[in-house]
Amino acid sequence: MSLSSTKSISVQKVEKSRIGQVDFDNLTFGATFSDHMFECDYKDGEWQNPTIKPYGNISISPAAKVFHYGQAVFEGMKAYKDDNGKIWLFRPEQNFLRINKSSKRMAIPEFPREIFFEALEQLVKLDKEWVRPGMGNSLYIRPFAMASQVGVSASPSTEYKFMILMSPAQAYYTGDVRVEIAEHYSRSANGGVGAAKAAGNYGAQFYPTNLAREKGFQQVIWTDASDHKYLEEAGTMNVFFRVNDTLLTAPISDRILDGVTRKSIIALAKNDNIKVEERPVLVSEIVEAAKNGSLKEIFGAGTAAVISPVSAFSYKDTVYEIDKQEDSYAAQFKKELLDIQYNRSEDPFNWRYEII
Template sequence: MNSSTNQKLEIQKVESSRIAEVDFNNLTFGSAFTDHMFECDYKDGEWQNPTIKPYGPLTISPAAKVFHYGQAVFEGMKAFKDDNGKVWLFRPEQNYLRINKSSVRLAIPEFPRDVFFEALTTLVKLDKEWVKPGQGNSLYIRPFVIATQVGVSASPSSEYKFMILMSPAQAYYTGDVKVVIADHYSRSANGGVGAAKAAGNYGAQFFPTNLAREKGFQQVIWTDASKHEYLEEAGTMNVFFRVNDTLLTAPISDRILDGVTRKSVIALAKNDNIAVEERPVSVAEIVEAAKNGSLKEIFGAGTAAVISPVSAFSYQETIYELEKQEDGFATRFKKELMDIQYNRSEDPFGWRYEVV
C-alpha cells in the first residue's frame, strides 16, 4: 500500500460563510460544523485528489464496505485561540501517529504525514474565525477514514476516504459525573482493537452506558474482559485514581487507548513531583481505598472533556461518594493543561503547535 501522493492540495472556498448562523453561546458538542472540510481518496494503491471543499453531504454507495464490515477509524483533537488571536494545535503529531496506528490495525493504508499536516493547517487557517477565544472555547477537529469500496464480500476494502471535519466547541461536561464500575459488559479484550480508535469500539459502549444512565449514572468505568477485576477506562476517556497523594492509572495495552491527554497528565504530574504509578489497578483496591478514606479523587482524561472529575461510583449496587476536592489533582492538571493549550503559560514540553 502506497501511503504517499504527489498531487497538490486543491482548495475550493465557500462563496459565503455560515458562521453568522451559529450561536456560539449555546453550542451542542459536535453538532455545528465549519465552512470547509478536507477529503482525500485511496484508489489504485495510492492516495489521490487531496481537496479542501465546502462542508456538505457525501454521495456513497449503500454497498460501501464501511457499512458492512466497520472499517472506520477516527481521531479527536482541538485548536485553541489565545488572547492575541493566534491559533494553536495541541500535540497534533500524536494524533497523526495514532490514526495511522489505528488504520494499520484495521488493515487501512496509512496516510502521508505531509498531506495530513498541510490539509490540517490549511483547513484551520481557512476557518480560523470559527475558533473563538476564551476559557473552554475551542475548535474540535475530527480526522477519520472509512472504507468506500463497493461490495459486500468479507475482505478488506481496496478503496478509502480520508476526511477532516471541524466543529466549534465549548466545555464538554458540566457538573458532577457519577459512574458505575462494569462487572458484566466489556469495552475491549486481549488481542482486540481496544488500543485503536475504531468506530465500532464506541458503538459497542452505547448499550451498557444507556443502562447506567437509566440508574442515574453518566458513564461506565470499564474493567478487564476476562474477570472484571481491573479498572481500565472511563466511558470514552482514560481514567486516573488518586490514592492519598499517588496517581494511579492502568498501563497501555492492546485493550487500552494511548490517550494524548492521558500521557500529558502523566508528564505534568511527574513535572510537579507527584508520584505516578502506571500499573494494573484492581476494583478491590479502589473499593477498599474508598472505604478507608485514602481514595481522594477519580477523574477521566480525554480530548473532548480534558479532565472530568467523578463525584461518586457504584460497584455491585453499592454507591461510594467522593469528597469534593477544591484544589485537587483534577483541578490542578486541567488548569495546567489549558494554560498551555491557550498559550497562557510556558510550554516546557513543546506541545503547542502554532498554525501560521
C-alpha cells in the same frame, strides 16, 4: 501501498460563510460544523485528489464496506485561540501517529504525513474565525478514514476515504459525573482493537452506558474482559485514581487507548513531583480505598472533556461518594493543561503547534 503523494491540495472555497448563523454561546458538542472540510481518496494503491471543499453531504454506495464490516477509524483534536489571536494545535503529531496506528490495526492504508499536516493547517487557516477566543472555546477537529469500496464480500476494502471535519466547541462536560463500575460488559479484550480508535469500539459502549444511565449514572468504568477485576477506562476516556497522594492509571496495552490527554497528565504530574503508577488497578483496591478514606479523586481524561471529575461510583449496587478535595489534582492538571493549550503559560514540553 503508498504513504506519499506528490499531488498538492486543491481548495474550493465557500461563496458565503455560515458563521453568522451560529450561536456560539449555545453550542451542542459536535453538532455544528465549520465552512470547509477535507476529503482524500485511496484508489489504485495510493492516496489521491486531496481536496478542501465546502462542508456538505457526501454520496456513498449503501454497499460500501464501511457499513458492512466496520472498517473505520477516527481521531479527536482541537485548535485554540490565545489572547493575542494566534491559533494553536496541541500535540498533533500524536494524533497523526495514532490514526495510522489505528488504521494499520483495521487494515486501512496509512495516511501520508505531509498531506495530513498541510490539510490541517489550510483548513484551520481558512476557517480561523470559527476558532473563538476565550478559555473553554475551541475548534474540535475530527479526522477519520473509512472503507468506501462497493461490495459486501467479507474482505478488506481496496478503496478508502479520508476526511477532516471541524466543529466549534465549548466545555464537553459541565460538571462532575457519577459512574458505574462494569461487572458484566467490557470495552475491549486482549488481542482486540481496544488500543485503536475504531468506530465500533464506541458503538459497542452505547448499550451498557444506556443501562447505567437508567440507574442514574452518566458513564461506565470499564473492567477487563477476563475476570472484571481490573479498572481500565471511563466511558470514552482514560481514567485516573488518586489514592492518598499517588496517581494510579492502567498501563497502555492492546486494550487501553494511548490517550494524548492521558500521557500529558502523566508528564505534568511527574513535572510537579507527584507520584504516578502506571499499573493494573484492581477494583477491590479502589473499593477498599473508598471505604477507608484514602481514595481522594477519580477523574477521566480525554480531548473532548479535557478532565472530568467523578463525584461517585457504584459497584455491586453500593454507591461510594467521593468528597471534593481542596488540593484537587484534577483541577490542578486541568488548569496547567489549558494554560499550555491557550498559550497562557510556558510550554516546557514543546506541545504547542502554531498554525497562524
